[in-house]
Amino acid sequence: MExxxxxxxxxEGFDKxxxxxxxxxxxxxxxxxxxxxxxxxxxDLSENSEYDEAKNxxxxxxxxIIELExxxxxxxxxxxxxxxxxxxxxxxxxxxxxxxxxxxxxxxIVGSTEVDLxxxxxxxxxxxxxxxxxxxxxQVVEAEVPSGTLKFKILSIKK
Numbered sequence: 001m002e003x004x005x006x007x008x009x010x011x012e013g014f015d016k017x018x019x020x021x022x023x024x025x026x027x028x029x030x031x032x033x034x035x036x037x038x039x040x041x042x043x044d045l046s047e048n049s050e051y052d053e054a055k056n057x058x059x060x061x062x063x064x065i066i067e068l069e070x071x072x073x074x075x076x077x078x079x080x081x082x083x084x085x086x087x088x089x090x091x092x093x094x095x096x097x098x099x100x101x102x103x104x105x106x107x108x109i110v111g112s113t114e115v116d117l118x119x120x121x122x123x124x125x126x127x128x129x130x131x132x133x134x135x136x137x138x139q140v141v142e143a144e145v146p147s148g149t150l151k152f153k154i155l156s157i158k159k
Contacts, residue, residue, distance in 0.1 A: 006076045008090055008111030008124065014077050017113070021068040024061055032058045071113060078111075085157040088132045090124050092159055096132070096152035099140075104155065109133070128152070 009017070032054060039051035083091040088109060095106045105120065109132060112123040122129045128150065131143035135154050143150045 005074045007071045007074045007113055008078065009075050009114060010078050010091060010110065011080075013110065013114040014072070014075055017068055017072055017075070021065065021072065024065050024068070028061050032061055080159060083159045085159055086136065088135050088154065088157055090133075092157050094132055094154060095156040095158075096154055099151040099153065105152075107132070 035054035036051065036058065039048055039054050042048050042050060045051055078091045080091065083089060085092065088094050090109050090111060093106060093108050095104060097104050107128065108119070108121045109124055109129055110116075110121045112125050115121055115123045115126075124130070124133055127145045128143045131141040131150075132152070132154070135141045137154050137157055140151055140153045143152065
C-alpha cells in the first residue's frame with residue numbers, strides 16, 4: 001500500500017527530477033549568485049530592484065530544490081517487470097474508445113508529478129485515470145468529469 005507521501009514515478013520521470021535538481025543546485029545557483037554579486041555593485045540596496053529580483057529568484061530556486069528533494073526522497077519507482085497488462089495500472093498505455101466523441105484515444109497512466117497532457121500522460125488520481133485503474137480489456141468504464149460522465153471502452157492495455 002502506498003503512503004500519501006509516496007510520489008509514484010516511472011524510472012524516466014525519476015531521472016528527469018534528478019536532472020532538474022542537479023541543474024537547480026549547480027547552474028541556477030551559480031547564475032543567481034552572480035546576479036546578486038553584480039546587483040550589490042550598484043550600491044544602495046534600499047532602491048536596488050536588480051538586487052531584490054535576484055534575491056527573489058534565489059528564494060524561488062531554493063524552494064524548488066527543497067520540493068524536488070522531497071519528491072525524490074518519497075519516490076516510489078514503478079518496476080516495469082511488475083506491470084502486467086491484464087488490468088490497467090500505473091505505467092500502462094491504455095487505448096480506449098471514447099463513446100461520446102466516437103474516437104479512439106491512447107492514454108499513459110502516470111503518477112501525478114509526470115502528467116503531460118500534450119502527450120496524453122494522465123494521472124492515476126485524475127477522474128479518467130481513476131476510472132481506468134483496475135479495468136480490463138473490453139470493459140466499459142465511466143469517468144465523472146466536470147462536464148459530466150464520460151464512457152470509455154478499453155481496447156488494449158500495453159506497457
